[in-house]
Amino acid sequence: MDNVSVTSLFTLLGLNCTVEQKVTLFSLTLLCYLIIWILNIVLIITIIVDKGLHEPMYIFLCNLCINGLYGTSGFYPKFLMDLLSPSHVISYAGCLLQSFVIHSSTGCDLSVLAVMAYDRYVAICRPLVYHSVMTKQRVSLLVFFSWLLPLYCMFMNTITISQSKLCGSHIHKLYCSNWLIGKIACSATTANSAVVYFNIAFYASHSFFIAWSYMYLIRMCIKPQTNRSKFMQTCVPHLLSLFTYSFAVILELMYMRFGPRDVSQSLQNFMAIQFLIFPPILNPLIYGLKLTKIRNRILGVIHDRGKDQKCVDKAAEKR
Numbered sequence: 665m666d667n668v669s670v671t672s673l674f675t676l677l678g679l680n681c682t683v684e685q686k687v688t689l690f691s692l693t694l695l696c697y698l699i700i701w702i703l704n705i706v707l708i709i710t711i712i713v714d715k716g717l718h719e720p721m722y723i724f725l726c727n728l729c730i731n732g733l734y735g736t737s738g739f740y741p742k743f744l745m746d747l748l749s750p751s752h753v754i755s756y757a758g759c760l761l762q763s764f765v766i767h768s769s770t771g772c773d774l775s776v777l778a779v780m781a782y783d784r785y786v787a788i789c790r791p792l793v794y795h796s797v798m799t800k801q802r803v804s805l806l807v808f809f810s811w812l813l814p815l816y817c818m819f820m821n822t823i824t825i826s827q828s829k830l831c832g833s834h835i836h837k838l839y840c841s842n843w844l845i846g847k848i849a850c851s852a853t854t855a856n857s858a859v860v861y862f863n864i865a866f867y868a869s870h871s872f873f874i875a876w877s878y879m880y881l882i883r884m885c886i887k888p889q890t891n892r893s894k895f896m897q898t899c900v901p902h903l904l905s906l907f908t909y910s911f912a913v914i915l916e917l918m919y920m921r922f923g924p925r926d927v928s929q930s931l932q933n934f935m936a937i938q939f940l941i942f943p944p945i946l947n948p949l950i951y952g953l954k955l956t957k958i959r960n961r962i963l964g965v966i967h968d969r970g971k972d973q974k975c976v977d978k979a980a981e982k983r
Contacts (some may be wrong), residue, residue: 735769
């Protein structure tokens with residue numbers, strides 16, 4: 665215990681490149697972040713403004729996009745600042761906050777996807793009672809708990825981590841995570857271990873429910889033509905989104921725990937942040953292109969804007 669010290673700053677060791685590389689990386693990162701904001705904001709505003717889209721499926725989708733903006737806000741601003749700074753440090757409180765935002769967002773993603781799976785199950789397997797089951801009150805509760813429970817689980821994990829005594833201040837990653845903070849702790853506390861195992865069990869139950877619901881849906885939709893068309897129209901985007909999320913997160917978790925350390929730093933960095941790149945970009949693209957109501961609404965707005973611009977141009981020519 666002689667090596668224990670009060671840690672107020674962490675050093676992030678994941679970023680190790682030249683000034684020229686930093687300039688290129690800054691431009692690409694800023695472009696990626698702007699694309700994430702534009703795509704998600706367009707979908708969010710479209711759903712909020714169009715009353716015809718005030719249905720459970722689109723409300724859950726809106727929350728999925730909001731969560732994408734919430735999660736990426738925990739990484740991109742700090743990373744962009746690090747690219748402009750010679751030193752890559754973060755305060756202890758800032759490190760805990762960053763870890764909380766990024767990982768609670770990952771949990772919220774899974775919770776919202778579980779709620780969306782339940783919504784599709786009721787819509788396809790029990791269509792006659794859909795509106796009596798998915799009432800405004802129930803939808804509000806599902807949205808509320810899909811945010812509250814992940815935030816609470818990660819808050820408890822962060823609180824227990826913050827009680828640990830640390831024997832180091834170097835984090836070998838581009839951003840903070842509770843798992844890496846736990847690795848530099850002098851010893852793991854019983855409370856933290858209990859919270860970690862509870863969170864694993866909690867999110868594993870989400871995964872089993874999602875897998876069961878879609879397996880049941882696929883089995884139900886094999887023969888009836890009406891169910892099959894409904895499944896292809898509304899469930900395929902959910903499955904694509906779920907696959908993107910699962911692939912990105914599982915790849916990150918597997919690499920973080922079992923991946924080799926003799927690979928290049930660039931590959932390690934990409935593996936660490938790919939779940940903050942692909943799902944936030946692909947989710948609005950998948951739903952915006954596949955769901956007919958959203959696609960028609962967005963194309964309608966673009967068409968109306970084009971007609972308005974033509975009218976303005978004709979008026980200017982007459983003058």
